[in-house]
Amino acid sequence: MTAAVLGAGSWGTTFAKVLGDAGQDVALWARRPQVAEAVQRRRRNDDYLPGVTLPDEVRATSDLRDALAGADLVFLSVPSQTLRGLLADVDGLLVPDAAVVSLMKGVEEGTGLRMSEVIRQGLGVPAERVAVVSGPNLALEIAREQPTAAVVASESLDCAMRVAAAAANRYFGTFVNTDVIGTEFGGVLKNLIALAVGIVVGVGYGDNTKASILTRGLAEMSDFAAAFGAQPETLAGLAGLGDLIATSESPRSRNNRAGRLLGQGYTKDDVLRTMDQVAEGLASLDPVLALAAARGVEMPICTQVQQVVAGVLDPRELAPHAAQDPAPVGE
Missing domain, CATH: 1.10.1040.10 (N-(1-d-carboxylethyl)-l-norvaline Dehydrogenase; domain 2)
Known part of the structure; x- marks a missing residue:
């Protein structure tokens, strides 16, 4: 399975590692080219995760079209108030039937919308293709492979299980529900x-x-x-x-x-x-x-x-x- 993680901060980079360690091919998109270049060259993102080496399954790019090419799963990890602007750039680049997954924990100012609602509105994708990941997930601890677990929720149980299976590895456990x-x-x-x-x-x-x-x-x-x-x-x-x-x-x-x-x-x-x-x-x-x-x-x-x-x-x-x-x- 091919995944894209949009956002190369601490949580986005960590989740790219989680997916890579679960055996997925992952494109990690960074807004700043110098960040993508450093991650691609050194396999590390020391600004956010000092001392953590990323698996070979993770590649980095600052080209959004490149990151999304062929991605079956698209994970979004940007500040909540910048999400809508990113979606405008993503719209039209998704492969058919790609699942879009929020790694964010915020509410949009001005609208009061949850992140999954912003995704559905901004991309025009149906609820059954949208999922969210949440739980006790402090990025650096997970990047250091300390065991934890998370919940994957979607109105479609099939979608939740698909995302959960893609992320589960020896240190990151996943549970599913439909209570988005x-x-x-x-x-x-x-x-x-x-x-x-x-x-x-x-x-x-x-x-x-x-x-x-x-x-x-x-x-x-x-x-x-x-x-x-x-x-x-x-x-x-x-x-x-x-x-x-x-x-x-x-x-x-x-x-x-x-x-x-x-x-x-x-x-x-x-x-x-x-x-x-x-x-x-x-x-x-x-x-x-x-x-x-x-x-x-x-x-x-x-x-x-x-x-x-x-x-x-x-x-x-x-x-x-x-x-x-x-x-x-x-x-």
């Missing part, structure tokens, strides 16, 4: 809770505060996703709880790092200047809370994060019980 909504929103919402956890860590609070935010944050994630038709079990699995734990606890998490900087008193602009990669949670906050308001879903933790980012709430005031009535016994 829950799988995508799990990946989006955990970034917002990871920001909250990072903020309280940056302030200097301890494990009790973190555990409370994680627990109540998962409840917010579940309530939000259910309001849009997600299955509850999805948020309790790899794409929800699993991803939440990994992203909230790891210092390698961009959203955790962004939150810690906010908790230490840095402004949003300071954080954006400091970060060398996009923290998707910062871009997703406003569209997610707009969607929540439209469905009448209360998200007090995410709302407080928004207020911290806006500079109207002191990070020390962020708390899992703020603006909530007493919870029922057992909560």
Whole structure:
């Protein structure tokens, strides 16, 4: 099987390695020619994955038409707010019946669309040819072949199984479901809770505060996703709880790092200047809370994060019980 991965950042490069180690021929597309040339020549992408050598099955190119030529599976790994622009360039270059797979975890600003919805709209492909991958997937750990697992979701179970089989290898396990909504929103919402956890860590609070935010944050994630038709079990699995734990606890998490900087008193602009990669949670906050308001879903933790980012709430005031009535016994 031939695959193309569009986006040569840490996750795109890692997923190209995952596919290559699963025996697929992979074209890794980099927007910058110098990145593609370096990867092709040295078999490494040291800007993002220092010390990691890519398998021979992976080749790199900055020519989009070349990358997509003959690709049965097309994986997209670019910042969520740049996806629509890339799709305009991809449109017309796909082979017939190619599956298009989102590796991204964001919501489009202005439209509130999930990445799979943007793909369907931007390329005009049917839902049964679109899949998403999500789970506790910190790129550098996977690139170093530390075992993990992910969920592949598509409205077509056949499509999900096709993608899952192509990516499964000795260190990367795959599971499938048809709950695209829950799988995508799990990946989006955990970034917002990871920001909250990072903020309280940056302030200097301890494990009790973190555990409370994680627990109540998962409840917010579940309530939000259910309001849009997600299955509850999805948020309790790899794409929800699993991803939440990994992203909230790891210092390698961009959203955790962004939150810690906010908790230490840095402004949003300071954080954006400091970060060398996009923290998707910062871009997703406003569209997610707009969607929540439209469905009448209360998200007090995410709302407080928004207020911290806006500079109207002191990070020390962020708390899992703020603006909530007493919870029922057992909560």
